[in-house]
Amino acid sequence: MRGVWLDLPATAQDILILIALLLPALLTALIVLRGFAPGSLVRALLWRFRWANAVFVALIAISVGMGIGLIAQERGLRRGTAQAADKFDMIVSAPGSEMTMMLAAVFLQPSAVPLLDGDTYNAVSTNPRVDVAAPLAFGDSHDGSPVIGTTADFVTYLSEDQVEGRMWTDTFEAIVGAGTSLEIGDSFVPAHGHGDAADHGAHGDSYTVVGKIPRNGSPWDRAIMVPVESVWAIHGLADGHAPDAEDRLGPPYDADFFPGTPAIVVRATSLPDTYALRSEFSRDGETMAFFPGAVLANLYRIMGDVRQAMSLMTLVTQVLVAASVLLGLFILSRLFQRQLALLRAIGAPARFVMAVVWSYAAGLLATGSILGLGTGYLAAAILGRVVTARTDILVTASIGWSEVHLVAGFLSATAVLSLVPAWSVLRAPVMRAIRS
Structure with missing residues (x-):
């Protein structure tokens, strides 16, 4: 299997990694949404609480974009310094x-x-x-x-x-x-x-x-x-x-x-x-x-250690963001707890209510993550211009597969964890939720 994997083109490997990262979220969607189509209710919730939803999406986009921007900037700086030394054999x-x-x-x-x-x-x-x-x-x-x-x-x-x-x-x-x-x-x-x-x-x-x-x-x-x-x-x-x-x-x-x-x-x-x-x-x-290229290679090795530290910091940040996302979803679910309790009171299946809450949360997460890619690109572009102006080394912004994989992993993990606030809504007694 290892030989087959190494024989695959790099793009094919990246696509397979992306699919593997998104697979938990896709399986969760298939299980939760099986037999239900809560799209109209989800759209109503998104519109009813649009300002709170917008703030929530913006926070996700900024947190994801900052991590992406730092990693993309490091790669751009590495590429720029290598290009600058290209003529100096x-x-x-x-x-x-x-x-x-x-x-x-x-x-x-x-x-x-x-x-x-x-x-x-x-x-x-x-x-x-x-x-x-x-x-x-x-x-x-x-x-x-x-x-x-x-x-x-x-x-x-x-x-x-x-x-x-x-x-x-x-x-x-x-x-x-x-x-x-x-x-x-x-x-x-x-x-x-x-x-x-x-x-x-x-x-x-x-x-x-x-x-x-x-x-x-x-x-x-x-x-x-x-x-x-x-x-x-x-x-x-x-x-x-x-x-x-x-x-x-x-x-x-x-x-x-x-x-x-x-x-x-x-x-x-x-x-x-x-x-x-x-x-x-x-x-x-x-x-x-x-060879200046060999000196840069040693510098890249040090930068590689820095990149690993940055990646670790980004991972820790994303874990904290994921925890904040779950807390935010708990808070948001309280906003429409009464409406969901009314659905349960008139006989809506528990799985349908869970599908509504999970779809709502997944929609916010997907929107914030996609916007985070754009925010990360914008952050890397701005940082690249600043570095170029200060060092005269051309640093260009680009979003690579590593950044896409980071976003996919974050989205998949938080989508699965979003089952927790959805399940907590079902635990609340119906009458108490209606009276609230």
Whole structure:
């Protein structure tokens, strides 16, 4: 059976799980409603106490939606960070923290890290297995956007050769991401540093924007990319080329005039070559080569633990909500206890009265649960926009099978438990209920 289950497509497995979760509620409905059609009475009760019913449904929708929104948001954040690191196959840097270096190179978080020298860069860039070896230079910003020094090959690779305008041909020309406030033709003077600590008078050289790359859902959407030579030059350093060389941009660089780079983004010619390069440039005390995807995988493992904790919290919350739902159904059943007692007094079967109460409760629960799916999607969408605005990582909202299964399990469990308030209505003496 296990082999047959594993052979099924993922969608078929999810559908079967959904059916299994809803089966208790469906069986309860078949047993309770067998031979009865209390639809008209249920509609009358729903309309007669419509405001109380609306509040009850809203509480169910909000409680279910909050749990769904948190789980969907975690999955969206995981997908967004993976997409942001998609173009960064491997990074070579000085020995240190892989997490710190990944945050600096991939997610453009300001960090103080040591530099690699020119000999190291040339060893990486001239390796026959390397297709792209781009040095990065951090430290400057403009209007909240980081200014990153790099090479034209990296910009072409990052944008998949979809640069609007043209590539830079001069030292003080720039390519901007789609999320910056700059447009082609604009000029700007970068500030030294980031945020409130930025020194806006440190540099006097002005850049002109000549190109723009399309949005790719990563922090690089807000990056301003310039020739790495210009970053070195405005900080009073050599530009990577010998003084008697012609003015040029990009590699090859002269190791004697290479000021250093905190990170080299490497794209190998093939996947096996990527692993070979990691082994070659992982040298104790000299260089550190790592895969940002592997660092994210470790982070996802931690996030997986957080997800389990969140799922447990959501489950506990749903149990508390289920208990509150039962209490609410007991209270609601008191509203029409006299009407049900009159039905019993004129000879309505006990099972018919139970069918009315259960159908009424199941209708409220089903409506609240379905609205909870929509509420969860809306909550995840709002949270996704907030996270995207704060981190520049594209986080999109989506409701997956896990959320649908959560709602189905909640609906099924509460539908079965709704037999308790329905049964309690039948226990009340008829005359006492009529007099109430």
